[in-house]
Amino acid sequence: MSDKTPVVLIVDDEKSMRHSVGVLLKKHAYDTAEAADAEKALEMLREDGPFDVILCDMRMPGMDGQEFVRRANQMGVETPIVVMSAYGSIDTAVQAMQNGAFDFISKPFKVEEVIIKLGRALAHRTLKDELEELRRERRAAFQFADLVGKDEKIRAVFDAVEKIAGYKTSVLIEGESGTGKELVAKSIHGLSGRKGPFVAINCGAIPENLLESELFGHKKGAFTDATADKEGLFARADKGTLLLDEIGEMPLALQVKLLRVLQDEEVRPVGGTQSYKFDVRIIAATNQNLEEAIKEKAFREDLFYRLSVFPIHVPPLRDRPGDIPLLVEYFLERHQARLGVKVKGVRQKALALLMEYPWPGNVRELENVLERASVLAGGGYIEAEHLPEKLRSPRVVDIKVPSEMPLAAGNLSVKQNSRVLEEIVIRKALEKTRGNRTNASKLLEISHRTLLYKIQEYGIDD
Ligand SMILES: Nc1ncnc2c1ncn2[C@@H]1O[C@H](COP(=O)(O)OP(=O)(O)OP(=O)(O)O)[C@@H](O)[C@H]1O
Ligand SMILES: [Mg+2]
Structure with missing residues (x-):
């Protein structure tokens, strides 16, 4: 908590009132600022703010207290506002609170009442600030670029990213589907200081006969459909980073060509006679076990060694259940920003189900489940029934039940x-x-x- 003297902004059209309240507050260790009308107060909030508490009269010529509260709220003023209204006009005070005022005091007021209510408003403000600060700190501690996690296995990935980013070394990222391989690749690029773009290609999603020209480009007339010269991804990623995703799916014939390209650091477009130098940082990613693929002669060993100078293994989500509450909070905030769906929180029971599920689709699956749940929660809490059936139905999990139950x-x-x-x-x-x-x-x-x-x-x- 800060130990600076709290400042109360007094908004009242009556000079004598501002004066007497001011004297009273100073006696109780507050500093004060005064505004003779609501317009002026809004201006002060915009220019001099923030104040710690606002004390505002309801009935004023021009903009009244009601309108002031509404406008201050629209401006995003977070300072608690305590309104003062003449005895007998409780209704307007209630309405002011519905508009976002923190509390009200009826006039003529008792000194203790003013002091108690201002103290309460101040404590509320301080608590809110502290909570926010704590959240921020915690997030910063568990976030690295766009990667969230606190488990030592994922922290090891963050460390590797940080260490390798600045070098042009080839990186091989291994991990199951949805674990965050592409995000890791982007983080490496983001921290590398390389000026060119980040370009990604999914080697498994492009027909074999087109992949080569996609990567290296082609010359007009190189094949039937080649009606014009085409730039390849190596050229597009110049001075940047090229992610070769699902590298295990690359056809063997192309693996040979890729290896040559990486060794010579130059590409020749399909149908071309000339080669071009390039400056591209290569990152490969796979959800297959490439060593197995090598044994089965589906992947070339020499290419593997060329690509895996620096391997990074992204662990599956089920091996780091402690990251789930963090990821849940992170995704809910992101969905809120993106879809405008506000969720109050996640019920204990629902969180337990989320932590227990083995997540075969890893972080991506968690993200999707939460997106659906936050829509279903409709502004309330995420309950167990907002989660898909597969999470709720009892399952024999990885607990090995001994063949003979100990009795x-x-x-x-x-x-x-x-x-x-x-x-x-x-x-x-x-x-x-x-x-x-x-x-x-x-x-x-x-x-x-x-x-x-x-x-x-x-x-x-x-
Ligand atoms: N540690 C993390 N923190 C925050 N978001 C994450 C994290 N890991 C993954 N994500 C998110 O999960 C989703 C899937 O991640 P990504 O596409 O990088 O996975 P992938 O391993 O490349 O999956 P695939 O093998 O299916 O291509 C993305 O929306 C990504 O932003
Ligand atoms: Mg991917």
């Missing part, structure tokens, strides 16, 4: 064996969250306190 001291009491099962599940949750009790309690759908109690009860030391 409580060799008996078949349901009650006693439930405890055995409970202990297994708790141990599993702690293992999965690497001992993080807050996250484990979410997975287990029990309170943090209950978990601590049970850990003690079962003598689990994690």
